Amino acid sequence: MAISIRSCGRTHCPPGEALPDCRVRQARLQAVPSTLLIPLAARAHGARLYPWLDCHDTQARHLLDCLEVDCAPLLRDRVAVLNVLWRTRVIMAWAEAFFRRHPEATGVALGCGLSHYFQWLDTGVNRWIDADLPEVCALRDALLPPARDRRVNATVDLSRAGWWDTLHLPAFDAVAPLFLVCEGVLMYLPPAQVRDILAEFAQRAPAGSVFVLDAISHLGVGQARHSVSVGPTGAEFRWGLRQTGELLDIHPRLSVAESRSVSECYGWMGWAAETLCLPWSGAPLYSLVALSADPR
Numbered sequence: 001m002a003i004s005i006r007s008c009g010r011t012h013c014p015p016g017e018a019l020p021d022c023r024v025r026q027a028r029l030q031a032v033p034s035t036l037l038i039p040l041a042a043r044a045h046g047a048r049l050y051p052w053l054d055c056h057d058t059q060a061r062h063l064l065d066c067l068e069v070d071c072a073p074l075l076r077d078r079v080a081v082l083n084v085l086w087r088t089r090v091i092m093a094w095a096e097a098f099f100r101r102h103p104e105a106t107g108v109a110l111g112c113g114l115s116h117y118f119q120w121l122d123t124g125v126n127r128w129i130d131a132d133l134p135e136v137c138a139l140r141d142a143l144l145p146p147a148r149d150r151r152v153n154a155t156v157d158l159s160r161a162g163w164w165d166t167l168h169l170p171a172f173d174a175v176a177p178l179f180l181v182c183e184g185v186l187m188y189l190p191p192a193q194v195r196d197i198l199a200e201f202a203q204r205a206p207a208g209s210v211f212v213l214d215a216i217s218h219l220g221v222g223q224a225r226h227s228v229s230v231g232p233t234g235a236e237f238r239w240g241l242r243q244t245g246e247l248l249d250i251h252p253r254l255s256v257a258e259s260r261s262v263s264e265c266y267g268w269m270g271w272a273a274e275t276l277c278l279p280w281s282g283a284p285l286y287s288l289v290a291l292s293a294d295p296r
């Protein structure tokens, strides 16, 4: 899809105001990268629908203004908006707990899109790497340029082996663990690539590092056309979980530190529906898992 981008290299322009020094250009995003607009719109305006899940993402609102995107059609996908706001809260809680224990550690957003976790997770001494495909990094460099050497944008293709070295991440015997988040990404990749990405994390990460991922149930694979927001992008769901435990078969260093299901947002009815569906769906319809890299 083609989008117009207004950018002046600043990150804090007054929302909704076209500044005289803004340059306007066109960018073209392929199907999967274009899905970054879905979480961006949810974080910017989803609190209108779910005020109790408001993540107060002022950066997302500003970025949508710069992109001149009509996000009304995206907000019609209420399920996706709920999923994104819920996952943002859970990831924030896990990340805050991690950085309380390791205030100087590095965080990494893999397939970051235009998310901006460092606005909430800056401890004053930690570092953050936002990594995505080249076309998305070009967008980020225009709209969210690196800040104070502690937040950088990096180009990576997770479908290629060696992404750990591409991002210059520390060796497994480094003292400080890492916090990696890969949200809204793995479901678009073939299962073999997902296994390779998690195996690379397990082989390379310092002990105590955490890899947070979100997953759909395997029942959703091939069903993207039924999604109000993903369907029109042409992207497809290619990977889903049959059961959460299968993640542990990828590498002996992996263990599940935390896992949550979005069914918790629907109260006891969500719990009952999930319990009834699990024999058939295997894993929750949408869940978050924090994998930890154990000591060798």
Ligand SMILES: C[S@@+](CC[C@H](N)C(=O)[O-])C[C@H]1O[C@@H](n2cnc3c(N)ncnc32)[C@H](O)[C@@H]1O
Pocket (backbone or CB within 6 Å): 032, 033, 034, 035, 036, 037, 038, 039, 040, 110, 111, 112, 113, 114, 115, 131, 132, 133, 136, 156, 157, 158, 159, 160, 182, 183, 184, 185, 188
């Ligand atoms: C739905 S968006 C999620 C963006 C972001 N994580 C968020 O929650 O706002 C999917 C993102 O995955 C990225 N992505 C897909 N395949 C990738 C790959 N092979 N390597 C790196 N990033 C990838 C896309 O470019 C896109 O930014």
